[in-house]
Amino acid sequence: xxxxxxxxxxxxxRYESITPxxxxxARLGQTTDPIQPDExxxxxxxxxxxxxxxxxxxxxxxxxxxxKKDQDTAIIGESLRCIIQPKIDEATLQQxxxxxxxxxxxxxxxxxxLAGTGGNATSTLASVAATASFIASPFLLxxxxxxxxxxxxxxxxxxxxxxxxINPAPPALSNITPKNIAEVLKExxxxxxxxxNFYPTMKHANSIREGLGxxxxxxxxxxxxxPIQGHIEARVIGVPNPDLGPALAEALRxxxxxxxxxxxxxxxxxxxxxxxxxxxxxxxxSDTAIQxxxxxxxxxxxxxxxxxxxxxxxxxxxEEAATLVDILQGRLLDVxxxxxxxxxHAAALLVTSGVCDTDVSEKLGGKGDVIKERxxxxxxxxxxxxxxxxxxxxxxxxxxxxxxxRVTSQL
Numbered sequence: 030x031x032x033x034x035x036x037x038x039x040x041x042x043r044y045e046s047i048t049p050x051x052x053x054x055a056r057l058g059q060t061t062d063p064i065q066p067d068e069x070x071x072x073x074x075x076x077x078x079x080x081x082x083x084x085x086x087x088x089x090x091x092x093x094x095x096x097k098k099d100q101d102t103a104i105i106g107e108s109l110r111c112i113i114q115p116k117i118d119e120a121t122l123q124q125x126x127x128x129x130x131x132x133x134x135x136x137x138x139x140x141x142x143l144a145g146t147g148g149n150a151t152s153t154l155a156s157v158a159a160t161a162s163f164i165a166s167p168f169l170l171x172x173x174x175x176x177x178x179x180x181x182x183x184x185x186x187x188x189x190x191x192x193x194x195i196n197p198a199p200p201a202l203s204n205i206t207p208k209n210i211a212e213v214l215k216e217x218x219x220x221x222x223x224x225x226n227f228y229p230t231m232k233h234a235n236s237i238r239e240g241l242g243x244x245x246x247x248x249x250x251x252x253x254x255x256p257i258q259g260h261i262e263a264r265v266i267g268v269p270n271p272d273l274g275p276a277l278a279e280a281l282r283x284x285x286x287x288x289x290x291x292x293x294x295x296x297x298x299x300x301x302x303x304x305x306x307x308x309x310x311x312x313x314x315s316d317t318a319i320q321x322x323x324x325x326x327x328x329x330x331x332x333x334x335x336x337x338x339x340x341x342x343x344x345x346x347x348e349e350a351a352t353l354v355d356i357l358q359g360r361l362l363d364v365x366x367x368x369x370x371x372x373x374h375a376a377a378l379l380v381t382s383g384v385c386d387t388d389v390s391e392k393l394g395g396k397g398d399v400i401k402e403r404x405x406x407x408x409x410x411x412x413x414x415x416x417x418x419x420x421x422x423x424x425x426x427x428x429x430x431x432x433x434x435r436v437t438s439q440l
Contacts, residue, residue: 100276156349175223
């Protein structure tokens, strides 16, 4: 039915009405009148095509949240279809990935991503996902995509502007388009795909979301969707509300991703917490069941740190960018809580990819013997941390940043 909607849009009046659907949503729980997932998906498609008034758009997102329909896996799955995927030369991209892939352990050499849905109860380091992704990139091909997370009244703290604020030379993010992403990955193990260049219609939803200031269905949809979804092997996704963990894991599996880890940290953060436990949901291509377990800092071989220690120095986008560079250049002490916070996220992505599941790693030079100890979920979390630390100490993580800056500036 979405295809029918796509064909019909662009003709007729500027705005269309979804009043009947809004009334059905408002009466949920009072009547037996069911709402089908495709009804929601069609309304969201109209919103993204700028065919709904701001009032009806806000009412739709608010009612979906109020009635908890933004957590329904069937609705989320159907709604993903309302996102128009960018046109990418799939054959060329696949050829580049096949040429550059470096399988190790259970990692097949595909693309990986680390991201969060936003909406944290505690404001933590905003650049953790980008920094950790650079740290994991010497071992993996990492491709992040930009989107606005929940409750983001200050979009200046998004990864796109953090990366654009790197001194002295930031990556040229505006140069990256669906037409040249293969060129980026041909030379760089890391890529960041700005949302405006790949999902321009999301701007219509984002303006409404900023005004609402609450979680909406787009927090999950925009995280789950990826411009080059078919090439993603492993994803680590954070969500602040653990009640959403199972639904998000199921939705990730439905997208076709081979391996995934969903995390919800102590303190209601969409990250792995340095203090207390982190609820995890994990699956891999060798195990179709979704495992549920708890992660502690000690599973990485680290001591607990108060959550406050990873937000004390966070002030703005320039400071976030400076922290990213400082970490990649090895300027922070091993005991620095901010460094350790980033390292556990890089370790989690490495573990989820399967790259740690090998008995010997030639890439680490004289430190080739892996830590074989397994922790929660049967995974080698300490080996993941060891690799993450090596990535910084060897200078390889910073080289990835330098390469990404150079490649994007030449597009």
